[in-house]
Amino acid sequence: MAFVSESTEQYTSNFITEMGFWLILLTLGTVLHTSICGMLYPRESESREVVLLDGIWKFRVSPTEDQEKGFAEKWFSTNFEEWMQMPVPSSYNDVTVNATVRDFVGWAWYQHEFYPPKRWWVDEQRVVLRFGSVHYTAVVWVNGKKACEHSGGHLPFEADITQLLLYGIANLVTVAVNNTLNLTTLPQGYVQHPNDTARYPPGYVLFHHDFDFFNYAGIHRPVYLYTTPQIYIDDITVITDTDQDAGIIKYIVEYKNKQVDLPSTPQCTVTVFEQNGKKVTSVKGVTGKIHIPKANFWWPYLTNPHPGYLYTLKVSLGSKRIQGEDVYRLPVGVRKVTWNATTFFINNIPTHIRGFGKHEDSNLRGKGLDYPILIRDYNLITWLGANAYRTSHYPYAEEALDMADAVGIMIIAESPACTIDYFTDELLEKHKEVMTEMVRRDKNRPSIVMWSLGNEPKSFRNESREYFSALVNHTKSLDPTRAVTFVTSQTADKDQAVQFMDIVCVNRYPAWYSDSGQTDLIQLQVKNELIAWHLKFNKPVLVTEYGAGSVIGMHMTPSSMWTEDYQVITLKEHFKAFDTLYKEGFLIGEMIWNFADFATPQEYTRPGGCKKGLFTRERQPKMAAHITRWRYWTLAHNSVNVTLPDDLLFVAMVAIVAVFCVRKEPHALSTGSLLQRLAAEGADNQSLTTLQALVREPLIPLKGIAVGTERIANYLVHDMSKTISEQVHNMLQFSILPYGTCHK
Numbered sequence: 053m054a055f056v057s058e059s060t061e062q063y064t065s066n067f068i069t070e071m072g073f074w075l076i077l078l079t080l081g082t083v084l085h086t087s088i089c090g091m092l093y094p095r096e097s098e099s100r101e102v103v104l105l106d107g108i109w110k111f112r113v114s115p116t117e118d119q120e121k122g123f124a125e126k127w128f129s130t131n132f133e134e135w136m137q138m139p140v141p142s143s144y145n146d147v148t149v150n151a152t153v154r155d156f157v158g159w160a161w162y163q164h165e166f167y168p169p170k171r172w173w174v175d176e177q178r179v180v181l182r183f184g185s186v187h188y189t190a191v192v193w194v195n196g197k198k199a200c201e202h203s204g205g206h207l208p209f210e211a212d213i214t215q216l217l218l219y220g221i222a223n224l225v226t227v228a229v230n231n232t233l234n235l236t237t238l239p240q241g242y243v244q245h246p247n248d249t250a251r252y253p254p255g256y257v258l259f260h261h262d263f264d265f266f267n268y269a270g271i272h273r274p275v276y277l278y279t280t281p282q283i284y285i286d287d288i289t290v291i292t293d294t295d296q297d298a299g300i301i302k303y304i305v306e307y308k309n310k311q312v313d314l315p316s317t318p319q320c321t322v323t324v325f326e327q328n329g330k331k332v333t334s335v336k337g338v339t340g341k342i343h344i345p346k347a348n349f350w351w352p353y354l355t356n357p358h359p360g361y362l363y364t365l366k367v368s369l370g371s372k373r374i375q376g377e378d379v380y381r382l383p384v385g386v387r388k389v390t391w392n393a394t395t396f397f398i399n400n401i402p403t404h405i406r407g408f409g410k411h412e413d414s415n416l417r418g419k420g421l422d423y424p425i426l427i428r429d430y431n432l433i434t435w436l437g438a439n440a441y442r443t444s445h446y447p448y449a450e451e452a453l454d455m456a457d458a459v460g461i462m463i464i465a466e467s468p469a470c471t472i473d474y475f476t477d478e479l480l481e482k483h484k485e486v487m488t489e490m491v492r493r494d495k496n497r498p499s500i501v502m503w504s505l506g507n508e509p510k511s512f513r514n515e516s517r518e519y520f521s522a523l524v525n526h527t528k529s530l531d532p533t534r535a536v537t538f539v540t541s542q543t544a545d546k547d548q549a550v551q552f553m554d555i556v557c558v559n560r561y562p563a564w565y566s567d568s569g570q571t572d573l574i575q576l577q578v579k580n581e582l583i584a585w586h587l588k589f590n591k592p593v594l595v596t597e598y599g600a601g602s603v604i605g606m607h608m609t610p611s612s613m614w615t616e617d618y619q620v621i622t623l624k625e626h627f628k629a630f631d632t633l634y635k636e637g638f639l640i641g642e643m644i645w646n647f648a649d650f651a652t653p654q655e656y657t658r659p660g661g662c663k664k665g666l667f668t669r670e671r672q673p674k675m676a677a678h679i680t681r682w683r684y685w686t687l688a689h690n691s692v693n694v695t696l697p698d699d700l701l702f703v704a705m706v707a708i709v710a711v712f713c714v715r716k717e718p719h720a721l722s723t724g725s726l727l728q729r730l731a732a733e734g735a736d737n738q739s740l741t742t743l744q745a746l747v748r749e750p751l752i753p754l755k756g757i758a759v760g761t762e763r764i765a766n767y768l769v770h771d772m773s774k775t776i777s778e779q780v781h782n783m784l785q786f787s788i789l790p791y792g793t794c795h796k
């Protein structure tokens with residue numbers, strides 16, 4: 053198959069021969085027809101209605117001493133007698149003022165009423181109830197009858213409730229949700245019943261987990277009712293490829309039929325539209341291959357003037373005359389992901405990854421999907437000049453990935469296997485099932501370039517070897533087109549599982565978790581460690597986590613842990629190491645931990661949560677966000693000649709003047725000589741032109757350009773012996789925003 057290849061070759065999706073494609077079809081066939089059906093996102097069309105059930109639902113928790121009470125008393129069969137009001141979607145933990153609810157572990161209950169329109173019954177529509185994500189185990193009843201059960205947060209599940217609906221009166225949906233984790237759930241958790249009566253009262257239950265974020269629970273994503281005709285499109289799979297400037301879309305449409313006596317195979321028409329609605333081409337058949345001459349490829353943000361280009365694939369199944377027609381429109385990005393031993397390519401162009409790990413986390417909402425936060429996050433991602441993030445440490449909302457597809461953000465899609473241990477066969481089966489659900493949901497997304505099997509497992513254990521080998525094989529059988537990896541926190545000599553991965557992904561925290569306070573060691577350690585990984589495995593290396601915690605507003609010089617200054621210096625030292633390693637050729641990218649501060653369990657190492665964010669939990673920038681922005685835009689500028697945003701150019705000017713100021717060369721502050729010297733030393737033209745424009749601008753005479761104080765300037769300038777152009781280069785790499793008056 054495509055993914056088994058010599059290490060010097062380029063691993064590529066265009067190796068997916070016709071045979072490979074049919075193998076995928078067969079695999080999908082076995083998987084999808086037996087155990088699970090498709091999981092297309094509910095989208096309105098001329099044949100489908102979509103109704104959102106989000107809003108304020110009734111909520112109650114089981115008494116801690118009697119967790120089975122709701123089942124015994126059949127809380128699902130009638131309206132709750134007692135309840136509190138609970139927003140859906142949201143985690144339930146942080147919206148009340150009650151610690152029992154915040155820290156609740158066990159069965160919690162939700163209830164809501166709705167009225168399906170009578171026309172659904174008249175038109176004999178199939179009606180589906182779909183949950184985007186309920187954490188963790190969910191049991192759903194409609195009108196007192198069980199509709200479905202699902203175990204696992206972060207992924208959707210649905211039930212055909214056509215037969216359970218009542219028309220003309222209120223319908224009652226009840227959801228019981230249990231956030232208890234154990235050794236066969238992903239992630240794992242531990243329930244303990246301590247027997248030390250000197251410390252714990254009888255019956256006391258303790259719940260622990262190793263993963264480092266709050267175990268939020270509840271109905272986290274939208275709840276939809278949607279309809280389809282009796283014969284309906286159950287799933288669509290697309291695999292795209294490029295052939296010079298042409299695009300290729302191979303597709304498979306799977307359909308289901310609720311009518312027993314279907315006369316014949318329904319007709320299927322697939323039509324491709326440009327983003328502006330113009331028709332490209334149309335083909336017939338439930339499987340096929342579409343050729344788009346001079347295609348608009350899907351490109352990551354800041355690699356092309358039109359990133360995130362999406363075609364629309366309109367699938368029409370059935371005939372209006374005989375069985376009614378089902379129509380579904382799928383956004384499709386045409387792109388190819390490949391890699392060799394040193395380099396990662398999008399559409400054959402070597403591509404560096406600039407990003408971070410994130411969390412689905414915010415004030416009050418916990419892990420609940422919230423549109424203002426979603427859009428704010430994407431505005432901050434593009435403001436930073438980042439082109440990627442990892443869905444650490446679980447699959448994110450489909451709505452978030454829709455944005456990634458459309459904006460052109462590359463995604464490393466991670467399973468919920470965070471910090472797993474105890475590699476049993478039972479856990480492996482669960483893990484395979486989760487990978488199947490993940491790939492099924494997200495296989496068509498151009499934004500997803502890698503699958504991550506998990507984060508920081510105890511992969512020094514020998515049992516992890518067989519476990520991850522089997523898991524890679526399983527995931528490759530579901531999707532041979534994307535890179536498969538997991539994120540390790542082990543060292544190259546101890547890790548047992550990285551050998552099976554396509555890309556080496558490493559989390560490492562020099563000067564934070566190890567050698568705390570010693571930022572002078574960062575460059576040495578990062579270089580040695582990453583080189584060791586590449587030498588051992590001859591694979592591309594990606595840094596998936598590094599960073600330092602900072603409490604916003606806390607400053608110190610010399611810097612000290614938890615200050616913003618320390619976080620900035622930690623990042624800057626890493627930047628220098630990465631620049632050296634890019635020259636070595638095998639480093640494919642850098643990802644900071646974390647995009648924003650987030651909630652963790654209460655711990656003495658966590659002052660109100662994890663503070664490693666570039667942004668606060670409220671999504672406002674720390675000092676580290678500014679230097680990261682500077683770094684990421686500069687990397688984009690250096691690789692594909694992206695024009696810097698005006699304010700960053702201004703910062704460059706300030707920085708340049710700061711250098712002169714520090715070097716006590718006030719004569720250089722006269723425009724002519726400054727420009728001449730900078731030009732002579734090879735300063736880049738874009739900066740010079742803008743500087744020229746700035747100094748001509750009467751409002752900002754050069755001498756008046758705010759320049760750094762000694763402190764800031766010292767901060768910016770690393771080595772006074774360097775030439776001006778080296779200094780300018782440093783500025784472009786590292787400089788930051790603050791400016792005051794020049795100390796003459």
Ligand SMILES: *[C@@H]1O[C@H](CO)[C@@H](O)[C@H](O)[C@H]1NC(C)=O
Nearest residue numbers: 059060061392393394395402
């Ligand atoms: C990987 O691709 C890059 C860019 O095309 C090339 O420079 C490098 O030699 C290739 N590496 C291997 C091991 O083939």
Ligand SMILES: *[C@@H]1O[C@H](CO)[C@@H](O)[C@H](O)[C@H]1NC(C)=O
Nearest residue numbers: 112113114115150151152153
């Ligand atoms: C907190 O919620 C629990 C569970 O609903 C309830 O038993 C308890 O009385 C509440 N505590 C307060 C102070 O309201």
Ligand SMILES: *[C@@H]1O[C@H](CO)[C@@H](O)[C@H](O)[C@H]1NC(C)=O
Nearest residue numbers: 119157158159189230231232
């Ligand atoms: C649900 O919660 C209870 C109480 O914490 C726990 O004992 C039980 O194992 C959980 N059941 C499931 C299916 O998760």
Ligand SMILES: *[C@@H]1O[C@H](CO)[C@@H](O)[C@H](O)[C@H]1NC(C)=O
Nearest residue numbers: 189203232233234235236237
């Ligand atoms: C662990 O939790 C899962 C899902 O909640 C449940 O199905 C399973 O029975 C539990 N296992 C044990 C050993 O409690």
Ligand SMILES: *[C@@H]1O[C@H](CO)[C@@H](O)[C@H](O)[C@H]1NC(C)=O
Nearest residue numbers: 243244245246247248249250
């Ligand atoms: C109490 O718990 C400990 C540790 O879980 C166990 O080793 C011990 O046997 C238990 N003692 C009793 C009396 O159950």
Ligand SMILES: *[C@@H]1O[C@H](CO)[C@@H](O)[C@H](O)[C@H]1NC(C)=O
Nearest residue numbers: 512513514515516517546548
């Ligand atoms: C793990 O495997 C290695 C070699 O494959 C072996 O040397 C080592 O003893 C094993 N460790 C354990 C704890 O079994």
Ligand SMILES: *[C@@H]1O[C@H](CO)[C@@H](O)[C@H](O)[C@H]1NC(C)=O
Nearest residue numbers: 518519520521522523524525
């Ligand atoms: C995974 O596939 C490889 C290549 O086919 C094979 O050598 C290996 O034994 C498989 N791993 C497991 C655990 O089956």
Ligand SMILES: *[C@@H]1O[C@H](CO)[C@@H](O)[C@H](O)[C@H]1NC(C)=O
Nearest residue numbers: 689691692693694695737738
């Ligand atoms: C960089 O972009 C600018 C503006 O689009 C263009 O004028 C210039 O020729 C480009 N330079 C290179 C080296 O591509």
Ligand SMILES: *[C@@H]1O[C@H](CO)[C@@H](O)[C@H](O)[C@H]1NC(C)=O
Nearest residue numbers: 727731737738740741742744
């Ligand atoms: C930048 O480049 C352009 C074209 O190469 C040139 O005309 C212009 O003088 C340059 N600007 C500076 C400030 O050197």
